[in-house]
Amino acid sequence: MALLELKGVSRHFGGVRAVDGLDLAVEAGQIFGLIGPNGSGKSTTVNLITGLFALTSGSIAFDGRDFGALPTHLRLGRGVARSFQNIRLFGQLTVWQNLWVAQNSPADHAKRGFLSRWLGGQGDVREEISQLLEFSGLAHKQDELAANLAFGEQRRLELARALATRPKLVLLDEPAAGMNNEEIGLLRDRILKMRAQGITVLLVEHVMELVMDVTDRIAVLNFGQKIAEGTPSEIQADAAVRKAYLGGETA
Amino acid sequence: MSEYAIGVFTNIGLISFIALSAYLLLIAGEMSFGQQGFFGVGAYVAGVATAMYGIPLPVAALLAMAAGAAAAFLVGLPTLRLRGLYFAMATLAAAEMLRIVFELIHFQREVEGEPVGPDGTQGFRGIRWVFEAGIEPQDFLAIVWASLALALAMFVIVERSRLGATLRMLGEDPELARSLGIQVERFKLGIAAAAGALAGLGGALYAHHNTYIEPRNFDIMLGVHSLAYALIGGLGTVFGPLLGVLIDIGLLEGSRVFQGYRMIVFGGLVAVLLVFRPRGLLDERFVHRLRHRMFRQT
Numbered sequence: 001m002a003l004l005e006l007k008g009v010s011r012h013f014g015g016v017r018a019v020d021g022l023d024l025a026v027e028a029g030q031i032f033g034l035i036g037p038n039g040s041g042k043s044t045t046v047n048l049i050t051g052l053f054a055l056t057s058g059s060i061a062f063d064g065r066d067f068g069a070l071p072t073h074l075r076l077g078r079g080v081a082r083s084f085q086n087i088r089l090f091g092q093l094t095v096w097q098n099l100w101v102a103q104n105s106p107a108d109h110a111k112r113g114f115l116s117r118w119l120g121g122q123g124d125v126r127e128e129i130s131q132l133l134e135f136s137g138l139a140h141k142q143d144e145l146a147a148n149l150a151f152g153e154q155r156r157l158e159l160a161r162a163l164a165t166r167p168k169l170v171l172l173d174e175p176a177a178g179m180n181n182e183e184i185g186l187l188r189d190r191i192l193k194m195r196a197q198g199i200t201v202l203l204v205e206h207v208m209e210l211v212m213d214v215t216d217r218i219a220v221l222n223f224g225q226k227i228a229e230g231t232p233s234e235i236q237a238d239a240a241v242r243k244a245y246l247g248g249e250t251a
Numbered sequence: 252m253s254e255y256a257i258g259v260f261t262n263i264g265l266i267s268f269i270a271l272s273a274y275l276l277l278i279a280g281e282m283s284f285g286q287q288g289f290f291g292v293g294a295y296v297a298g299v300a301t302a303m304y305g306i307p308l309p310v311a312a313l314l315a316m317a318a319g320a321a322a323a324f325l326v327g328l329p330t331l332r333l334r335g336l337y338f339a340m341a342t343l344a345a346a347e348m349l350r351i352v353f354e355l356i357h358f359q360r361e362v363e364g365e366p367v368g369p370d371g372t373q374g375f376r377g378i379r380w381v382f383e384a385g386i387e388p389q390d391f392l393a394i395v396w397a398s399l400a401l402a403l404a405m406f407v408i409v410e411r412s413r414l415g416a417t418l419r420m421l422g423e424d425p426e427l428a429r430s431l432g433i434q435v436e437r438f439k440l441g442i443a444a445a446a447g448a449l450a451g452l453g454g455a456l457y458a459h460h461n462t463y464i465e466p467r468n469f470d471i472m473l474g475v476h477s478l479a480y481a482l483i484g485g486l487g488t489v490f491g492p493l494l495g496v497l498i499d500i501g502l503l504e505g506s507r508v509f510q511g512y513r514m515i516v517f518g519g520l521v522a523v524l525l526v527f528r529p530r531g532l533l534d535e536r537f538v539h540r541l542r543h544r545m546f547r548q549t
Contacts, residue, residue: 050430076432088427090420092535101416102431118414145539165431 001064003028003200004049004169009058009068010224011044018044020224021058026169031191031201033211033232036221037244042204043085045221046171049202050082051075063168079168083158083175085204091147095138095157098146099129102164129164135190136160152183159190169200176207184210212236220244257388259505261460263496264395268453269473270480270492271402272446277481279442280422282335284474285326285342288349289319289447291469293454295353295369298464301380302367303360308380312398312455319451320444322349327443331436346474353466374465381459395456402449406489418442479521485531487538494533 002025009022019041026032034042047053049060051072060068062078070078081102090098103125133139136156141149146157155175162170172191176184184207191214194201205211211218212232220228220235222244228235235241252260272286293315300311330341359368369375381391409415417438420428425435458464476499484495498520503513528534 052426052430072429073432073434076430082430084427088424090416090423090427092419092423093416094539097416101413101420118417119408119412143543145536 002026003030003063004202005061006045006049007059007061009045009048009060010056011041011048011053012056017224019048019221022221022224022226024219024226026200026202027217028168028200029195029198030216031195031203031214033215033218034202034204034221035206035208035211035218035235040221040244041224042221043173044224046082046173046202046204049171050080076165076167079166080171081162081165081167081169082171083155083162083173085173085177087151087154087158089146089149089154089157089161091145093146094143095133095146095149096129096142098157098161099132099164100125102161103128103166132160132164135163135193137186151178155179155187159187163194163199167199169202170194171202171204173204174206175203176205176210179207188214252389254388257392259500261388261392261395263500263505264392264399265453265457265460266477266480266500267399267493267496268402268456269450269477270484270496271406271489272450272453273474273477274481274486274489274492275406275418275442275446275449277478278422278486279418279439280425281331281439281443282339282478283342283443283446284339284471284478285344285346286446286450286477287469287471287473288326288346289323289450290454290457290473291346291349291353291464291466292322292447293319293451294458294464294469295356295375295454296451297455298375298378298458299358299368301459302375302378303362305362308384308455308459311380312452315451315455316448317451319454320448323447323450324440324444326447327440331439331443343471343474346469347471350466350469353469372466374463375458376463378458378462378464382462391460395460398452398456402452403489403493410489479517482531483520483524485528485533485537487530487533487535491531491533495531 004024004026006022006024009019010017011019022045034045036042044053048055051070055068058068059066062080067075067078090101093101130139133142136159138153138156138160141153146154149157159172159175176187179187188210191201191203203211203215215232218230218232218235219226220241227240227244228238230238269286269290272289273283276283296318297308297311297315300306300314301308326342326345330338330345333341353369354372356369357371359366359370365377367377386394417428417433420431420433421435421438429435480495480499481492482495483498484493485491499517503509503517509516524531
């Protein structure tokens, strides 16, 4: 059974059908690409999965359980984390603190009492956070305020934060936007490392080299609907996809 | 210490409670213009307890904190659904409602042959517990500052903890905080109640310092000042609002240098700071740099 399954998922904003009857199945261990022209509903789909937007209709199942009706703050605890298209960090907290507060899932809380949960020390998480800082190449910046980081560093911190929640599934919303080739290469390595650690990845991206390179399977959206799905080579050969991207007559 | 200096320092301590109350909500991203209402609730509840029923001040102060927290919780239930300016207006309206309630309350009781208790717009006189217990002004000053030190110590503990980081998360991006597992509404209600308790405690001590309170004491100017203290002093550390109070009451009012012009200087200071240092003198960046430097040296 698929780790993440969307059935007939729709989200309408007034008369605009941002996502319209979308079916999607992401298998555990996959790197699944979600592509499409601007405004095709990719980010809306990510927001529906993480609960930032409510479903207009349809259902979402994660790990075999209903997910679409779950309050946003509980979704993280089930194992779904994300990065944002427009970077969202807590700029007034340090790099270290940004990772620390991400380890806030109910699973952690169940093990601790109220006082130790909210007022207790930081000792038991230090090791894990150091590893994440190593992984994202931010160890030397750990005491810097997140607002003071360079753009590429902020993107890396977002990715590290998603991992800090110990996710089963990570949704990456255009993680390569604004990156140069070298940075994209490093991002590629990190995504592959994530899969090696058993994390499933849903990658929303415009940088086609990256998508075609790392994904196992790709779905293409246009005007909120899925117009194609298949392996990277199948997608590259697909006529409807070419038309959506290039416009004009069907090749 | 001269009597005058004792008075000034006592005032600084008393007003710091409501400044801290406003600060607690500010770092969680909410600008309340209504903390003076809970300050007033604390003052009235504690006054009634000691003057009318002979309850000792420490117990009365706890009652005042509970009443302040409960009032803030009830006000928070509907108002915390609002954002930004709408929240500010709703809290202001709530505090004005409380003030009008103080004006309408005529609740008196004969104590030693004299009627004692809140008498509407005539105010509430004879809150003499401190005097009757033989506590000298300098002792009361010590009581106020010891209570304040306790509150500050709690803030320092919280600000180093996950709870403190969570407050700042709510202040910066509540939606992101929610997606990181925080129950935003519950948290904000809890914060509002804690801020209400702080204001209530301040009010209780204020009533017993002045021995006389009236509804006018708890008008909008007190709320505006408490916000301004936190915004002048800075939102980076709990000592920010304290600095704000020191600058206003200690320097502008206490020193008498700016006599008559105090409000003009104070208003100007607020305006200049909002432009050049919108998060106050001790803002997050400054506090972070300071911490970093101290950390490196040790």
